[in-house]
Amino acid sequence: MQTRLNIIISSGLLMTLLRPCGASRSCPSGCSCNVNHTDCSDLNQLASLDSILDQLPFDTSYLNLSNNNSTTVEPGSFSNFSGLLHLDLSRNLLSSINSGCFSNLSRLLHLDLSRNLLSSVFASSFSHLNNLEVLDLSENLLVRLPVNLFSDLGSLTELALRDNKLKELNPDQFKGLTELRRLDLSLNSLSSVPTHLLDGLQNLVWLSLMGNRLRTLQQTSLEPATALRHLLLEGNPWNCNCNVIPLKHWLEWIIYTGGSVDSANCSFPANLHGKDLRIIPMEMFRHCYPLYLESRSPTAAEGHQVPVGSAGDCMPQRYRSVSVRRATATVVVAGVVCGVVCVMMVVTATYGCIYAILMAHGQQQLTEGNSQQQQLLMVAKEPEQDEKEDLMPTIGKGAQATDCVGWIAFPPEVCV
Known part of the structure; x- marks a missing residue:
């Protein structure tokens, strides 16, 4: 019994001696530490990120480093914080994210890099964040994204790219993000949405394309997102010509099935300026029907192509839409x-x-x-009258009656 007690005491002493020295570090000056949560935001000084990280306990799971005027994140800066779940680097002066900056953060669930000066991000910047669920890159200066930037983020459920300077997106930009539910692309400079951009995003429920430069949007670009229920389109210069008819039918279908679509006000043509595409009656597009018939004429079938961008270019898809009125x-x-x-x-x-x-x-x-x-x-x-004449001679007595038989049929003077 005494031997077993000694072993237990020795084991406890050994664990105390082997405890990482970083766990006993004190809270950095100006920070707020509560158990595993450390808030080092708003230090109001041009602080070195490494100097702050050197004083943090290694078992920190929540770390807020926002609004510190930090300019760089060196590779391996967070390599000692393998238990980190939430990292906030927003409102700094970061201009780039190098590869290896977040290595060893395999348990990280939330990464906030919004409101910095990021103009470029390396393709392997997030290669080790296999369990990351939320990534916020909004309010930066990003113009172009590497094609494979999010290829290793299979657990990502929310991605915010709001308020950047993105002009185009690769069709494979979000390939592999099968768990993504919210995608914010608002307030950028996108003039088009690639046809296969949303392929594989079968769990996408919320999509924002507000405040871009979209004039039109192909129905085939949205159809792969079968679970989409909330679509934001306001603030784009929509051209409501014949090419927008398939999009109108698709928006009607989303609303009919219980989804929500915000206003999509037309900028062109002049007669529809300011009108909401959702509520414009189909009679306003009646002029598109003859062009559709012309596009299906024998002349077109023989190989004569309809000019790209013309009304006939959109009308062949007119009757393959999901409009309830044309079902x-x-x-x-x-x-x-x-x-x-x-x-x-x-x-x-x-x-x-x-x-x-x-x-x-x-x-x-x-x-x-x-x-x-x-x-x-x-x-x-007539027989009744004859019978009466036969009965009349019986009237009277003696010869006088017989002599007066004809009185009825002849004048009186004859009877006398």
Whole structure:
């Protein structure tokens, strides 16, 4: 019993001796430390990031280094903080993020790099952040992003690239982000959205394209995001010509299925300036229908191409849209109803004609029957008169009665 107690005491003493010396470090001057949370924001001095990190406990899980005027992050700066879950580097003066800056931060879940002066980011900057869920790069000076910048961030659920200077995005920019749910691309200089940009983002629920330079947006660019329910499009110079019809139908479908779309006000043409694309009636695009028919004419089928950007270029997709008003089921039901109504009208007209013929025939028979009955009555009255004449000679007595038999049929003077 005494031997076992000695072993336990020795083990506890050994753990105390082997505890990392960094864990016993005091809180850096000007910082606020609470258990594993360390807040070193707003130090109001041109502080060296390394000088702050050298004084931090190694078991820190939450670290706020925002608003410190830090200009650089050296590779391996956070290599000793393997338990870090949340890192805030926003509102500094960082101009670039080098590869290896966040090496060994395999447990990091939230990284905030917003409101800096970042103009470039290396492709391998986030290569070791396998468990990162939230990445905020908003309010920087980013013009272009490496194609493979987010390729290792398979656990990312939220990505903010708001308020940068992005002019274009590669179609494979977000490839592999299968868990992404929120994507903020607002307040940039994007003039187009690549067709396959959202391929593989089947869990994307929220997308913001506000405040860019988008004049049009292809329906095929949005269709891969099957779970999308919230779309922000305000603040773009939308050109509401015939090319925007498929997008209008897709927006109507999102709203019909319970999603939300903010206002998309048209800048062109002049007659639709300031109008919300969502509520413009389809009658305003009636002029597009003849152009659609022309695009499907035999001349076009023989190889004559319709000019790119013309109204005919968008109209071949007119009837492959998901508009409820043009749905196949709706057309079939409407055709069946119209057919039933037409059949009922024909049956009603036929019944009316037959009824009129029968009524006329019956009236004719009734008329003929009345005429025959009158003739029979007239014929029946003549024998009655003859019978009366035969009975008249029996009236009177003796020869006087016999002599006056003809008085009834002849004048009195003859009878005398």
